[in-house]
Amino acid sequence: MAEPVDIPEDDEPGEDVKKFMFVNRRAPYGTIYALEGLEMVLITGAFDQDVSVVFMDDGVFQIVKGQDTKAVNMKNFSPTYRALEGYDIDKLYVERESIEARGLTAEDFVVPVKVLSAAELAGLMAEQHVIISA
Amino acid sequence: MKFSVLVNEGPFTHQASDSAYHFVKAAIGKGHEVMRVFFYHDGVNNGAKLSSPQQDDRNIVKLWSQLGKEHGLDLVICVAAALRRGIKDDVLAEGFRISGLGQLIEAGMETDRLVVFGD
Known part of the structure; x- marks a missing residue:
């Protein structure tokens, strides 16, 4: 009979996975923050x-x-944002107040986004392990 | 607690690097561990040894080098951001090293808190 095999911890799904959130707050040009972000x-x-x-x-x-x-x-x-899907990054959010203030709608973007209010985003932020804003 | 720190602004123009320095010093003083300090955007300029501020001002680059030496800190400059801004190994201050963005993500994965200094 075969010996029981110990499964190494890092083979278990979900191990070492953290919630990372990137918050983009600046215009795409004028400063480098958007590109480097x-x-x-x-x-x-x-x-x-x-x-x-x-x-x-x-x-x-x-x-x-x-x-x-x-x-x-x-x-x-801007076309590079479409590559995010290829990395399984598909949780893209825009803040409702920001797009309304700028006369934009969810159809105006190069990638599919979910529109959330500032209050909903605050809730989402509270769930994150790491938040990097630029 | 195990911390890592991200510095997003260069020295002198912005207070971010000073604040990060004081945070790291205080955290270590309180017995916490700082796994890594990662420098991104203009923050890469904090590792440029050609910086020569006036005698009566603080020398931020040197302060980081000294703190790094005292506590064996891992001071990492992002390679892509550095090359854009003319920072290479030949102008790198003591105690800094140049590496990829993966080092930042790894720091976020392996520490309890990643603290970001910038705007």
């Missing part, structure tokens, strides 16, 4: 963590459709 999110995708990405304040402009950056000589990196 996206680089952080993409790297996290390689670590099999539970990742949420929030867009609020001017950060909602990061994922708005139809960006044309030719005149400012900067790379339009």
Whole structure:
């Protein structure tokens, strides 16, 4: 009869998984925070963590459709947000108050998003292990 | 408690690095562990040894180097952010090392709290 095999702890699903939330609050151009923020999110995708990405304040402009950056000589990196799905990062949220203040709706974005109120987002934030905002 | 720290702003322009430094010093003083300090965005400039502030001002780069030496801190500069800003091994201050963003995520995974300093 075969000896019972000990399953190593790190083979168990859910082990070492933390809830990471990235909060994007700034416009895509003008400062580098949005671009380097996206680089952080993409790297996290390689670590099999539970990742949420929030867009609020001017950060909602990061994922708005139809960006044309030719005149400012900067790379339009908005298509890269569509790559998040390939890393199983599909918890994308926008803050309702932010999009309403800017005349946007959930259909104006390059990726599918869930619209949450500030109060709902606060609840979601309270559940996170790590929150990185830029 | 086991902490890691993220510094998102460069020295002098912004207080983030000073605040992070005081936080790390205080945390260690209270007996907590600081697993890693990760420098991102303009924060990578905190590891540039060419920084030479006036004599009567604090030297933030040196303060980090000294604190790192005293407590064996892991001071990590993000490679992608560093290369953009002209920070390479030849201008790296003592006690810092250059590595990837994975080091930040790993710090978030392995510590009780990741504390972010920036705007």
